Amino acid sequence: MTTNALKRICVFCGSNPGNDPAYLEAAAALGRSIAAHDYELVYGGAAVGLMRAVADAALQTGGHVIGVMPKALLDKEIAHKDLSELHEVSSMHERKALMEDLSDGFIAMPGGVGTLEEIFEIWTWAQLGHHAKPLAFLNVAGFYDPLCAFLDHQSSEGFVRKGHRDMAIFSDDADDILRAFASYDAPDLPKWVEREET
Template sequence: MKRLAVFCGSSFGASEAYRTGAIQLGKEFAKRDITLVYGGSSNGLMGAVADTVLNEGGHAIGVIPRVLEEREISHNGLTELIKVETMHERKAKMADLADGYVVLPGGTGTLEEFFEMFTWGQIGLHQKPCGLLNINHYYDPLISLFDHMIEQKFLQEKFRSMAIIAEHPDVLLDKFLDYLPPTIKSY
């Protein structure tokens, strides 16, 4: 894997653990020579990951829609900043550039980005790993929801493995190397 997209919050959240986890992920990307593909902001966890990757000698590609360019304060020190018109173009460009997707804590936008990539994998639009970096157990409620979806027959068991989950970046990225996508969704 040469490029991984990261979806995460443009704020730091309530716990210092989230910032620490973002920094650890950035260091792991640089150590493994993985190029960061992300939303292009200098704010919050987004900025922390990008700054760390760059400070450690790595590469970071930002993709930012013009409507958010000033609001999220686009990062001016990136290897490359790609400006697009819409949020849809942003996700499509990030999906095209990335070999997989890592999700850090974030809000509804972060979840929306994750679920779109997850769904695309289910229906066979890509065969890339989707991982949740479960910093400070942030995604425990979502993990429980996945179990509930399976129990209630709204998510096929084979797709549970698509959500690669780990609490530490090195463990998550190691799991990415072993990822085998399930067969596409059947009805």
């Protein structure tokens, strides 16, 4: 199934800015790129860290920005006050489900455990055939190089099909990712490596 009607791009990223200024710069560039392509931005709704940088840049470029935040995190993550829309939800599970439902593609920027958990759940759903939406890792300053190598190792060891491994796009260029999203064709593969179709 080719995803060629993109409207909204979801970005998962750190609520901290990270130690390298390149992370904040890349977040701002991604926000501008999403808005410049006339896509809407879906993200976690916070006004801190890389989350704020991507949202602010999209808003300043005239973009529509949708935040999704659990009630328990409204104060801890400091909800962004200037978003086009802010959806308050009851739990992290509901947050991820709504972000998936609202979005047509997913990009993980540098971030912590939560960022990885979010993008891996989206990837798992794609692998199981629950959706056919593209996903990518924006590999700023080589941040995801070790993860990319480990994923290749998982595949070579027979735990992940190569076609499923290749679902995840790795690039240091936001525009390259968005171009790849526009022509993405989800693989039609069974999850289990040992089972072959007859």
